Amino acid sequence: MALTGMRIGEVLALKKDDISEDYIKIDETYDKTRKAFDDPKSTIRSIYIQNELRDFLTELKNLRDIRLNLIPSVSTDLIFFDDSGEPYSYNIVYKKIVKYSNEVLGRKLSPHVFRHTHISLLAAEGVPLETISRRVGHKNSNITKTIYLHVTNKMREKDNNAIKNIYIVPKIPPKT
Template identity: 25%
Template sequence: MVGTGLRWGEISALQVRDITLRGQHKVLRVQRAWKRQEDNTFLLGKPKTKKSRRTVVLSPALVEIIERNIAGKKAEDFVFVTAWNNPWRHGNFYNRRWLPAVALAQKEGLTKKPRPHDLRHTHVSWLIAANVPLPAIQARLGHESITTTVDRYGHLVQRLDDEVAAAVEAAMTGERPALRAVS
């Protein structure tokens, strides 16, 4: 979740057929998501919005994780499953995996009690720290509107006064601006 920015209902609904690991770009396609019903059960259906149906490029580290999780599986099998090869249900994952992991992290000094959705926010903060443009973040997260992205994460965008001044100077003088190294 932290490596893709996907919502819980999206990542837990990924099937092997949603993954492409051949070619230049290794990607996953968000095609479906688990939806909570009024009776508190979950149903597999369409993602949250039209723009939530998207393609997400995978880093080499994520490719390794996904390769381990899809080895020997059929196209319709879920990528992330329990030890019994069943799809993860939110409550089951939360109680059996998430809470013990948080408790262990708290013993090691974590002072907060994060939720799984906080991994999505962490993902975005990494992208913003790397100066990834907000429209690219909007597309990666599947936000229907850039306003959602700006309202939720705009406060994290560092002031880019030096970059703005350099761009204006370059436009006025015809010189190319010096690019800041991003680490």
């Protein structure tokens, strides 16, 4: 999720054919309340796949096929599915991410943090706000702007601190 900015429901609805060589097609989400597939929260979109993500997705699809062969009674196009071929439960995924992030990082993270991380990484690389907004499927850029401004303000503060420590003229010690 940190490499795509996808919502957890979009990840749970991901099908093998949604992943091509260069793009992930997002045209469904898994509604945790109704336990049914639905249109995405805001927009149907395609997400460009960078090399690191492409390699990961190729391996993920291979593991999915192996797992599917181990459960002959199941037939599904989903990437992430339980032993009955249904999408993983949102609550189980949520709890696992919270649990493992706490074990590994010493703090509990929700799945949504990965979405913010993705937006922050794109902002730090100077990707335009409108591009980020389209990529993560925000209806308008105001939502993205809130996260984007937070990151750019932190970057500005870091830059200012770095500049503060630059000296062209040697410091002259005070007279004693």
